[in-house]
Amino acid sequence: MEQSFGDFIVSNLTQFWEFTGFYNATFPHFVMLAVGLFFIWLAIKKNFEPMLLVPIGFGILIGNIPFNTEAGLEIGIYEQGSVLNILYNGVSAGWYPPLIFLGIGAMTDFSALIANPKLMLIGAAAQFGIFGAYMVALAIGFAPDQAGAIAIIGGADGPTAIFLSSKLAPNLMGAIAVSAYSYMALVPVIQPPIMRLLTTKNERLIKMKPARAVSQNEKIIFPIVGLLLTCFVVPTGLPLLGMLFFGNLLRECGVTTRLAKTASNALTDIVTILLGMTVGASTQATTFLTKETIFIFFLGFMAFIIASTSGVLFVKLFNLFLRKDQKINPLIGNAGVSAVPMSARISNNLGLEYDPSNYLLMHAMGPNVAGVIGSAVAAGVLLGFLA
Amino acid sequence: MATFHCSEMKKSLVILIITLFAFSANVFAQSRSGLKINEVMVINENNAIDDFGQRHAWIELFNSTHAPLEISSVYITDDKNNPIKYPVPLGDVNTRIPKRQHVIFWADGCPSRGTFHLNFTLKPGQENWIGVYDADGITLIDEVTIPATLCADQSYARSIDGKGEWEIRNDVGDKYITPSSNNVIRDVNNKIETFAKQDPHGFSMALMAMGVVFSALLVLCLSFLLISKIGSAVARRNKRESQGVTAEEVKGNLADSGEEIAAIVMALHEHLDAHDQESTILTINKVRRSYSPWSSKIYGMRRLPK
Structure with missing residues (x-):
């Protein structure tokens, strides 16, 4: 039977209405849209890691526009063949994080670490945040692979967290990534009270000897030796460590300036945009708003606290074995987490608060970049044990 | 000029040789040595059926690589004596075996039925030798001798896919016959199960993992302490040789920190009133306003009729 003109119009408009966001919206969608707007507000108004929170926040908005998921329109991030799904492949297959690491390597000056190699141990100690959180996650009831993926948040390293969770617990990746980046943005809020609590006034006033000048040759040798030694111990960290040290060699060798510039600027910017946006978009209300997500945020918070605490306490312990003129200011212990350079800046600011002539930035950069290496090694260890 | 060309050519030649060497190593690494005979059935009475609805002896090949x-x-x-008896044909997309997956070849003596139908049959009650040769027809990739004692509906299979000991399977207990699927069927990740059982609180993981992280960074730390000592010794020796000063004087000079060097440089800069060389070229770029019909006033004006 042929439809009348009016029926035709009405049925089409009804069908169109069923495709709209207004028809398909549920309460969780609005919650997630509010979270996205909150992230954007934090980034723009409070200047909390805007390079990360703006793409993630806007990605959350993109990912939580309600639509008819059964219509097969190929628009959702989890629908195979959709544009967002193609862009998301860099996250799900884990190839964005190594590219970010290439950029980090090309941006990072390892001089502080090379000048004072013992600072590397602080970077190692702070990784206890990861394994402390692993224990808490097991106690809450997560399986070992999920616990490992969540615990890596304690490394304070977004790309590493995404890389590891894409391998160990892909279903939790969205929550883990958002949690890792959120707490990285909140490092200035989380770390100072812990640092004040765990140090005495005298310890905060310790002035460290200025770092020696590092030769060009040492800077060139560092990424090569670093790659060989760390990857021989933990080959599972190769994608991250390989790219990190490769980027650093591009920077330091002096003959690939153009490549280093591209890796540290254009390439990193492009990947950061894609990574942030797709991670945000992966937090669809239906998969994101679960009990697990709340636990993950709690565990991420725990991991950051444990990591900062273990870094500071390790320096205090280390000082017991050092000569008086070689003592390390425990305020740089927090920088063992790899939130570069945010946590080193916090060490510096806190140091200046107690002694306006005590600049700790360069000293703190040592454990800070060691933290980057340490968290990549820790990710490799977890991958080796649990994958 | 000729000398320059000669040295450049030598350099290019060295790079070429190194590259070729590297690529040849790579080609070797990606050879088909990862192809394994994984399971064989000689007398198939009640087992797998081919695409023609018939039962024949079958040979399962396994791609043991992760590519x-x-x-x-x-x-x-x-x-x-005839290593090139059945060449696997070119041009069939199904001959590309995904990582850690299998394909079945039917030993029915009917190669006209398709790529996966061999031009020979296996002999019941006799030892059957099966070999897989690479494209050169010389390199033996894998071989197996099937015992004559293999009964009907029994298979001869590796205990672990691609590498285990060969064993007779009769579909009883855990001796599954598994044409075109894994010889070891797992429904859980053993590593995770083991960790969940042996280390429910995570202490062992924390201990082991922190040990590895510390070891890796400790080795790196010690290496750089060593490298910086060697570097300092070399720098001291060079300075001693070039300036003719004593070892003690050199040691004192080398201890200068970056801050001290910066202070000396600043003092020299002030003293010499030195400035950076500047090009003194002033570049004036023409400011272009990009044209767009959207912003053009002419389109917003009423035109007079002709």
Whole structure:
């Protein structure tokens, strides 16, 4: 039977209405849209890691526009063949994080670490945040692979967290990534009270000897030796460590300036945009708003606290074995987490608060970049044990 | 000029040789040595059926690598004197075996039925030797001798896919016959199960993992302490040789920190009133306003009729 003109119009408009966001919206969608707007507000108004929170926040908005998921329109991030799904492949297959690491390597000056190699141990100690959180996650009831993926948040390293969770617990990746980046943005809020609590006034006033000048040759040798030694111990960290040290060699060798510039600027910017946006978009209300997500945020918070605490306490312990003129200011212990350079800046600011002539930035950069290496090694260890 | 060309050519030649060497190593690494005979059934009475609805002896090949493996142009044979008996044809997309996956070849003596139908049959009640040769027809990739004692509906299979000991399977207990699927069927990740059982609180993981992280960074730390000592010794020796000063004086000079060097440089800069060389070229770029019909006033004006 042929439809009348009016029926035709009405049925089409009804069908169109069923495709709209207004028809398909549920309460969780609005919650997630509010979270996205909150992230954007934090980034723009409070200047909390805007390079990360703006793409993630806007990605959350993109990912939580309600639509008819059964219509097969190929628009959702989890629908195979959709544009967002193609862009998301860099996250799900884990190839964005190594590219970010290439950029980090090309941006990072390892001089502080090379000048004072013992600072590397602080970077190692702070990784206890990861394994402390692993224990808490097991106690809450997560399986070992999920616990490992969540615990890596304690490394304070977004790309590493995404890389590891894409391998160990892909279903939790969205929550883990958002949690890792959120707490990285909140490092200035989380770390100072812990640092004040765990140090005495005298310890905060310790002035460290200025770092020696590092030769060009040492800077060139560092990424090569670093790659060989760390990857021989933990080959599972190769994608991250390989790219990190490769980027650093591009920077330091002096003959690939153009490549280093591209890796540290254009390439990193492009990947950061894609990574942030797709991670945000992966937090669809239906998969994101679960009990697990709340636990993950709690565990991420725990991991950051444990990591900062273990870094500071390790320096205090280390000082017991050092000569008086070689003592390390425990305020740089927090920088063992790899939130570069945010946590080193916090060490510096806190140091200046107690002694306006005590600049700790360069000293703190040592454990800070060691933290980057340490968290990549820790990710490799977890991958080796649990994958 | 000729000397320059000669040295450049030598340099290029060295780079070429190194590159070729590297690529040849790579080619070797990606050879088809990862292709394994994984399971064989000689007398098939109640087992798998081919695409023609018939039962025949079958040979399962397994790609033991973690990358797709193209097996066209390899040879499968039951005759040591004729290693190129059945060439796997080119041009069939199904001859690309995904990582850690299998394909079945039917030993029915009817190669006209398709790529996966061999031109020989296996002999019941006799030892059957099966070999897989690479495309050169010389390199033996894998071989197996099937015992004559193999009964009907029994298979001869590796205990672990691609590498385990060969064993007779009769579909009883855990001796599954598994044409075109894994010989070891797992429903859980053993590593995770073991960790969940042996280390429910995570202490062992924390201990082991922190040990590895500390070891890796400690080795790196010690290496750089060593490298910086060697570097300092070399720098001291060079300075001693070039300036003719004593070892003690050199040691004192080398201890200068970056801050001290910066202070000296600043003092020299002030003292010499030195400035950076500047090009003194002033560049004036023309400011272009990009044209767009959207912003053009002419389109907003009423035109007079002609």
